[in-house]
Every structure is written in C-alpha cells, then in structure tokens.
Amino acid sequence: MNEMESKPRMSRHHEVGLTDDQAIDMYRTMLLARRFDERVLLLQRAGKINFHVSGIGQEAAQVAAGFALDRDVDYYLPYYRDYGLVLSVGMTVRELMLSVFAKAEDPNSGGRQMPGHFGHKRLRIVTGSSPVTTQVPHAVGIALAAKMKGEKLVSFVTFGEGSSNQGDFHEGCNFAGVHKLPVIIMCENNQYAISVPIHKQIGGRIVDRAAGYGFPGVRVDGNDPLEVYQVVKDARERALKGEGPTLIEAMMYRLSPHSTSDNDLAYRTKEEVEENRAKDGIPKYKQYLIDAGIWSEEQDMQLNAELRAIIDDATNYGDKAPFPTPESTLLHVYDGDSEGGRA
Numbered sequence: 001m002n003e004m005e006s007k008p009r010m011s012r013h014h015e016v017g018l019t020d021d022q023a024i025d026m027y028r029t030m031l032l033a034r035r036f037d038e039r040v041l042l043l044q045r046a047g048k049i050n051f052h053v054s055g056i057g058q059e060a061a062q063v064a065a066g067f068a069l070d071r072d073v074d075y076y077l078p079y080y081r082d083y084g085l086v087l088s089v090g091m092t093v094r095e096l097m098l099s100v101f102a103k104a105e106d107p108n109s110g111g112r113q114m115p116g117h118f119g120h121k122r123l124r125i126v127t128g129s130s131p132v133t134t135q136v137p138h139a140v141g142i143a144l145a146a147k148m149k150g151e152k153l154v155s156f157v158t159f160g161e162g163s164s165n166q167g168d169f170h171e172g173c174n175f176a177g178v179h180k181l182p183v184i185i186m187c188e189n190n191q192y193a194i195s196v197p198i199h200k201q202i203g204g205r206i207v208d209r210a211a212g213y214g215f216p217g218v219r220v221d222g223n224d225p226l227e228v229y230q231v232v233k234d235a236r237e238r239a240l241k242g243e244g245p246t247l248i249e250a251m252m253y254r255l256s257p258h259s260t261s262d263n264d265l266a267y268r269t270k271e272e273v274e275e276n277r278a279k280d281g282i283p284k285y286k287q288y289l290i291d292a293g294i295w296s297e298e299q300d301m302q303l304n305a306e307l308r309a310i311i312d313d314a315t316n317y318g319d320k321a322p323f324p325t326p327e328s329t330l331l332h333v334y335d336g337d338s339e340g341g342r343a
Contacts, residue, residue: 011292016230018067020294026225027065027289028303030282032085035102035307036093037256039315040100040115044260045210048319049100053116055081057255058188062158064225067184068232068314069156074266075142077135077157080116081254082186085158093310097318101114104324110331132158132163136172136185143181143245154182156232161249162208164194173247177213180244184235187247188222190254210247222252225280226288252305253279263283 013023037056044052055062058081066088069076078085083096095107102111108119109126119127126134126142130281139157146153149185163169171278175185187206191198210217216238220231228250253276258266264273 002247003320010290011294012226015228017227017233018229019261022067023289023292024294026063026229027089027159027285028086028166029066029286029296029308030059030225032093032232032302032307032310033087033133035281035304035311036314039311040097041256041260043100046255049115050102051115051260052100053080053114053252053259055319056084056307057109057280057314058082058190058222058252059084059277060225061188061220061222061228061250061252064228065156065158066230068229069236070153071123072280073124073151073153074236075126075139075155075307077126077127077128077139077142077155078118079132079135079159079188079292080114080118081160081190082116086118086120087126089125091118091120091125093119094317097314098247098321101318101321102323103318103321104328105321110328133166133168133209135159135160136168137175139183139185140176140181143176143183145147145183147179148212151213154184154236156184156186158186158188159207160261161187161189161191161198162196162201164209164238165201170209172211173213176245177215180215180242182239183245184232184239185245185247186232187249188252189249190252192254192258194258194262195292197267205249207247207249210245213247215247216243217247217249219251220248222250223279223283223284225247238251250280255280267283269314327328 017337037054040052040279041054041092043049054274062082062084066085069088076089098115098116099108108117117128118125126138135157136159139155142155189206207219209278218231220227222228235248238246255273255277286300
C-alpha cells in the first residue's frame with residue numbers, strides 16, 4: 001500500500017470546512033423545515049389555518065446558505081418560502097407555528113402579517129412585505145450602513161427568479177455594485193413565477209446580469225447543499241474583504257404548488273413534478289451522509305421521531321396560544337407608544 005492509499009479520502013463536507021456534526025446538523029435542519037412544511041399543508045387542508053406558501057424542494061440551498069453565514073452578526077432578508085433559512089439562523093418551529101396560527105406571541109408580526117413574512121429583531125431577520133423583491137434594496141441599504149460604520153458583517157437576501165424582473169432587483173444590484181457593498185444576493189430559481197415557467201419569464205440567465213453591475217455571478221446546483229455552502233461562504237469572504245457583492249443563482253424546483261390557493265396541475269404535469277422530485281436535495285444529501293459513514297438508516301428513523309415530537313409540540317402550542325386582542329391593533333402605530341394611544 002502506498003502513502004496515498006493509506007490516507008483516508010477527505011469527505012466533501014470536510015473539504016468545504018464542515019465538521020461531521022455540522023454536516024449532520026445541516027441535514028437535521030433541512031428535514032425539520034420539510035416536516036414543518038408538510039404539517040402546515042395538512043393544517044391548512046384541515047381548516048385549522050387559513051393559508052400557506054410552501055418551500056418544499058428549496059430547503060437544501062436555504063439551509064446551506066444559513067450555515068455559511070455568521071449567526072451572530074449578519075443580517076437576513078428572506079423571501080416567503082425561506083423556512084429552512086430562518087430555522088438555520090435561530091428561529092424555532094414554535095415561532096413559525098405562532099405565525100401560521102396568527103397568534104399574539106408571533107415574533108414576526110404579532111399575528112398581523114401573512115405567514116412567510118418573516119421578521120425577528122434579535123436574530124436580525126428583517127421583515128419582508130407582500131410586494132415582491134422590496135427586500136433587495138433593503139439588504140443593500142443595510143450593507144451600506146455596515147460599510148459606513150466599519151462593521152464586519154454582510155446582509156443576505158433571497159428572492160424568486162420571477163421577481164428578478166422587478167425594478168427593485170436591478171436598482172439594488174446597481175447601487176451595490178457602484179459602492180462595492182457587503183451584500184449577498186441569492187436568487188432561488190425554482191422554475192416558476194406562480195404559474196409562469198422560466199422560459200416565459202427571462203430571455204437569458206439571471207446569473208449573467210451580475211456582469212452588468214460590475215460584480216461576480218455564480219450559478220449553483222440548489223439541490224447540492226455542499227456546493228451552495230461553499231459558494232455562499234466564498235461570497236461572504238469576498239464581501240468582508242471589501243470586494244463587494246455576489247449574485248448567486250441557485251437552481252432548484254418548487255415541488256409543491258405556489259400556495260394552498262394554487263392548482264399547479266393547471267400549468268404543469270404530474271410527470272414533470274415527479275421527474276424533479278427525483279432530484280430532491282434532502283434524500284440525496286441523506287445518502288451522501290450515509291456514504292460518508294457518518295449517518296445510518298437507524299439514526300434517520302430516530303431523527304424523524306424526534307422531529308415529529310418537535311412538530312407536534314409546536315402545533316399544539318400554536319393552536320392553543322391566545323389570539324391578539326382587538327385593541328392591540330393600535331400598538332406600534334406611533335413612535336414611542338407601546339400602549340396603543342398617541343404618546
């Protein structure tokens with residue numbers, strides 16, 4: 001046996017800088033996001049909640065990006081499917097359930113916003129709004145403030161490929177490019193803008209737009225969390241060195257309908273969905289962990305039971321939590337007023 005053969009081959013997660021425990025924790029978070037999503041779809045169908053926008057099929061890229069960022073200092077501006085991202089950076093399933101049940105304890109908005117409009121001050125998750133892509137210039141503004149203050153952090157913003165045609169995207173990219181701001185702009189290209197397929201949305205490639213604004217663009221396989229992790233990690237390092245923004249186009253597929261109000265089979269076939277289900281990043285990553293010798297089917301069964309208990313607890317908690325009081329509608333209307341009237 002020669003020297004090369006005697007050395008164990010380094011696994012991909014080690015090559016990108018992840019320990020075994022971190023690689024497993026990434027998988028746990030992806031699966032938690034998936035199980036949360038599946039439960040909320042059932043709750044909506046049962047009439048327990050009103051509405052849900054699913055992120056099934058997009059968790060691998062979301063979680064990998066979250067793990068590549070700094071949970072202590074970075075700012076996050078997610079879009080409405082980013083359950084995997086917000087769980088990665090510290091939100092709990094209880095907090096997400098409080099949101100879908102529109103309860104007073106909901107840290108996102110106190111039960112006022114639609115589900116998926118994330119906001120968490122302590123975790124630096126900046127609230128979004130229903131008009132799509134408004135979060136891009138907001139992320140750029142945060143990056144500008146960080147640069148002016150000399151703070152070593154990045155802002156990270158996500159959006160769907162359909163909303164990349166909005167003016168907010170282009171204006172944000174242009175400003176970020178001119179001022180070389182520490183912002184990472186990640187498009188989750190899930191192939192559909194509600195019912196409009198990618199070939200009817202965009203003539204070229206989203207990633208190529210970065211060149212027009214003077215910074216790098218990188219297209220990645222959004223079903224490969226280790227590839228996404230490496231690219232986001234590299235983008236963060238560039239930003240902190242003062243080299244400016246990075247545009248990342250993560251290619252993936254939305255396996256669920258656009259929302260619970262959507263009949264997706266009116267514009268795509270079951271065969272198309274199943275073909276893309278075979279590329280789902282979560283089972284592929286699970287198999288990778290098994291092949292790397294750090295996971296097993298027995299551990300996976302145990303994890304699923306653990307996650308089921310977490311989801312059950314959060315569902316029960318969210319269901320039983322009190323709704324906002326009518327008079328709380330007046331809270332946070334006026335600056336400095338925490339009681340509901342004019343200060």
